[in-house]
Amino acid sequence: MSNIVPNAAKKLQFSGRDLFGEEIVERRKPKENGYAAPPGTGPARETCKSCKHYAHRVRAKKYRKCGLMKAHWTGGPGTDILARSPACRCWEEYK
């Protein structure tokens, strides 16, 4: 069988509804650009916001950054992190 899916099947496959007719809401996934390590590799129930490396860079607006990645920061959102992202393995507690 070929991997080519007819257009009608594609429409059904990506209709945005689940088996029960409920609309599928996609959650925004954390971008991997600005994190010191992959999110979710750190302690359970901790987030970037609770990490001592969590930082803000204020320009025209406030950008959330990881302090460990400061050498790679840009002036825009390319190296941003999400405050609610699960902690990475470089997470450290405030002391």
Ligand code: SF4
């Ligand atoms: S958990 Fe801390 S070290 Fe890891 S990406 Fe977030 S702010 Fe940076």
